[in-house]
Amino acid sequence: MNDERWYFNGVDATTGGYLEAPMSPGDVLEMLRSRPWRPEAKAMVPGFEARSLTESGWGAVFPRGPEGVDPALREALRPLLDHRQEQAAACKEIRYRELELRRGEDLDGFLVRHGRGPGPVHPDRLPYYLLLVGDPAALPFGFQTGLDVQHAVGRLCFDTLEDYHAYACAVVRAETEGGGRDRLLDLFAPRHPDDPATELSSDHLIAPLAERLEGDLEGWRLRRTFGEDATRQALSGLFEGVAGRPALLFTASHGTGFPCGHPDQRERQGALLCQDWPGPVESRGPTPPEWSFAAADLSARADVAGLIAFCFACYGAGTPAQDDYTHRNDWKPRQLAPQDFVARLPQRLLARGALAVIGHLERAWSQSFLWQGTAQVDVFESVLKLLLDGWPVGGAMEYFNQRYAELATRLTTELNRTLTGATVDAREVTRLWTAHNDARGYVVAGDPAVRVNVTR
Structure with a gap:
């Protein structure tokens, strides 16, 4: 792909188009000049074990x-x-x-x-x-x-x-009470026609992640549901345990979005857009609910007790009232919702017995796994491996915070240079910004001390 613009995850369910129009690196740099950045890190003092x-x-x-x-x-x-x-x-x-x-x-x-x-x-x-x-x-x-x-x-x-x-x-x-789910890790990832966002996530997140994990999963089984197979019906089957009860489910997709105050926003914002969506070229008008998986689509047959899910999708964990990413020096933040709210799908999964759902507040960014044209999935791989090794969910998420701290330090340096009049590479600042915000946006819905629940 020779297009120099940045494509962002997320599809507007009322139009069938992208939530955010593609932007040039220069436009993103202008957006950043007024934003404060504070690098931070996360750890306990020496002598304490995070697994205990x-x-x-x-x-x-x-x-x-x-x-x-x-x-x-x-x-x-x-x-x-x-x-x-x-x-x-x-x-x-x-x-x-x-x-x-x-x-x-x-x-x-x-x-x-x-x-x-x-x-x-x-x-x-x-x-x-x-x-x-x-x-x-x-x-x-x-x-x-x-x-x-x-x-x-x-x-x-x-x-x-x-x-x-x-x-x-x-x-x-x-x-x-013992028991538990199957030692099965499910990866679910649509790939839509004419859609750079899911092309990137398929080629640079899901494919390398599957390849790395498959060779290093002692005692576990990896199952792929990719591309044409990643339909809404297939995802429903994963939740129902039709062919096995996965202990850990990882999805990578668009999340649906709605205008502020839309009647469907509270119930379907962050729903997982499945392969049923024909892509941005063929999609015309509002996106039918049948193309995505929302809380209401979790059937009575769903068997999610003990499940941990990790959903890479815009608004997958929740939506803030205001958009922090689109204002410039003299702009007011865009209103995304009447008030902050937690996404309905994780709520429904937890109420039905799932232990935790890892998701994203606001939009998710492909830059978290793509660095200068090369797949960089170490953070995702590390989190999943710790989860499979029995770490508490909150402790396993440490890798995202470490990545955030590194990126925040580098981004602060570049932005400070712009304040002194120095010339900076707009593409490099854009890359740092998108990766930084994505790393900070991941949160845990559920008790951070829960662990993967498997049959011993």
């Missing part, structure tokens, strides 16, 4: 309302809270915490109140694994991603107390 909750600690963060924390919410999660307390407080009681984010409190205020500043985590001050309990109106996305820089963070957000309780019970069952 007894050493690393576990805590839940509840939003504090005018009358305190909702006692019914705590009670709904009681099975999980008691289970984690038994594990994390086995040596020191302080390594299990039930915490509160006070009204109007920001991340820095929260950390300072608990004896924390910038730097590595000490589990005797604040646990490494932290589960946010509540929606982003009370526990903002910015709080979540900022906290995740040093800690291993996940979020639970449901509409009903019954769903919170169902998830809590599902985790306890998976970790105490």
